[in-house]
Amino acid sequence: MEFRIVHEGSVKLKVPVHEKLERAMPVFYNVDKADDRSLSVALLRCYREMVGRDLVACDLLSATGVRGLRLACEVPGLRKVVINDVSPRAFMLMRENVRMNEGCLRCEVETRNEEANRLLWTVGRRFDYLDVDPFGSPTPFLDAAARSVRPGGILAVTSTDTACLCAVYPKTCFRKYGSVVFKTEYRKEVGVRILAKKVIEVGAQHCLALEPVFAYVMGGSFRVYFLVAKGARRADEVLGSIGFILHCERCLFRRTAHLGESPEGRCQRCQSRLRLIGPLFIGRLCRAELGEMMLSAATGRIRSLIKLIVDENAVGTPWYYTVSALSSRLKAPTPRMDSLIDALRQRGYSAVRTHYDWAGIKTNAPIEEVEGAFGAAG
Ligand SMILES: C[S@@+](CC[C@H](N)C(=O)[O-])C[C@H]1O[C@@H](n2cnc3c(N)ncnc32)[C@H](O)[C@@H]1O
Structure with missing residues (x-):
């Protein structure tokens, strides 16, 4: 394996040299996701300021360790960051990267080489911030992830399942996310909202309310941050924002419908057949006070x-x-x-x-x- 040294945020990293960005890379590193990781840093800095206590974070699928290391070097007030990857090569590399950044770490960094679900089931509910950044769909990790965040903590979930969430493969979307999709001009937002719905649903099964507080699409990644709260009533409140979009392909009319409504089948404007998208999250995807705080602290791109x-x-x-x-x-x-x-x-x-x-x-x-x-x- 050939390596090169890169600088991202305030960390220095050893990463594999590759011709093509693909899963088969010995250890995955995508330089184009640097802004995505900068947003994690920005969000966690604000969250830490809001809660005012020391936090334990986990970068569950860490590859080179870059995201976890950036949190450990750039976010004040963390007690510990756990970085994990099942790949032995990734584990070796992340350990080297931790050593290379020893001088700028602000907290303890623990490196683990475990299957993600196994790690989460063994550690219990202990993370204030848990980051799930898989290849493709996050669904295999959601159950354990939702249960591993402390009440009041943050769960961050990425999906790179673009074709599925954006209606190129509607059957796959239904199978993996339980939602019906078809192509509209706003399909990227539909994708984020279906991802949010899926995570909320998994949390609700454990009486956890997972409220989306920040979400976006960047390149081929859909990413949603959730604030986790405990209790069936709070979970029901978040579930109250799950519904459908009724869309008219002929005249572009659209409207939302909540679960339990029996919506009309015809467009009120042109009488064409309305098509159903969902279920998906139809509430706000960003908590205004968090967004404003991130905005006032942010610089650059x-x-x-x-x-x-x-x-x-x-x-x-x-x-x-x-x-x-x-x-x-x-x-x-x-x-x-x-x-x-x-x-x-x-x-x-x-x-x-x-x-x-x-x-x-x-x-x-x-x-x-x-x-x-x-x-x-x-
Ligand atoms: C998309 S990469 C992570 C990228 C990284 N978060 C970053 O920002 O550069 C996904 C990683 O998950 C790891 N992985 C896949 N399945 C896993 C599992 N079941 N348990 C732990 N790690 C896993 C892969 O080895 C890979 O390094």
Whole structure:
């Protein structure tokens, strides 16, 4: 195995040299996920400040150890970070990386070489922050992960199951996540919301309320952070935000429906058949006070991403519109994004760009108003 030394955040790492980024790499390291890891650092720093006590964190599927090491070097107030990987090669490398960063560690780092579920079942409920960053789907780890976070702690879950969550393989999505999907222009957000639903559902089975507090899509990764609370009543409250989206493929009308509703089968606008997406999480994906705190502390590239996430969360709808979908429906040229946003605001609606898609707009305006604004902005 050939290696090179890289710098990420405040850590220095030995990582394998590779031609292609793939699972078969001897030890996985994706330089393009540096911002994703910077967001973990930013979130945990704010969370630590909010709770005001020393924390124990775990980077469950750690590969080179990069995420756990960044937490240990960049987040004040951690008592210990556990970094784990089942691969013996990864274990050897993460140990070297810990040694290489000894000078900048702010807390103890424990390295483990165990199967993730086995590790979680043996340690019990002890982590204040648990990070699950697998290849593909996180579903094999969710049961043990949900039960290993202390009440009041944070569970972070990644899925790189893009094709499945974004409706390329709807049957696989149903099998793995228990949700029905089809392709819409806002499918990336649907993917995040289906992931959130799946994790919430697993937590609820153990009477744990897993409330999404920050979520996004970056590259091919869907990531949701959950605040964990104990109790059947609180779990039921979070489950109350699980529902469906009813979508009209002909006129782009859409609306949400809660579990237990018997929604109409026809579009109220054009009478076409409505299609059902879900179940999925239809509540807010970002806790406003956490988002604002992360925003005021953040610098550089991640700051603009946090700003988009905070702003779009304030709009509150579980979808967005894209100018290309509107343009092909209205058979009209696409206006400038800023003009469309202004036109929607002039009509009294919230309208912002979305991090999910550069050609996307989040707005609480109904489709008739979006179309009107589209015409006015063109
Ligand atoms: C996507 S990589 C992790 C990337 C890492 N978190 C980062 O930020 O660079 C997934 C890792 O999970 C490890 N892994 C896969 N299945 C595992 C299991 N059942 N138990 C423990 N580790 C596992 C793999 O060896 C691999 O290193």
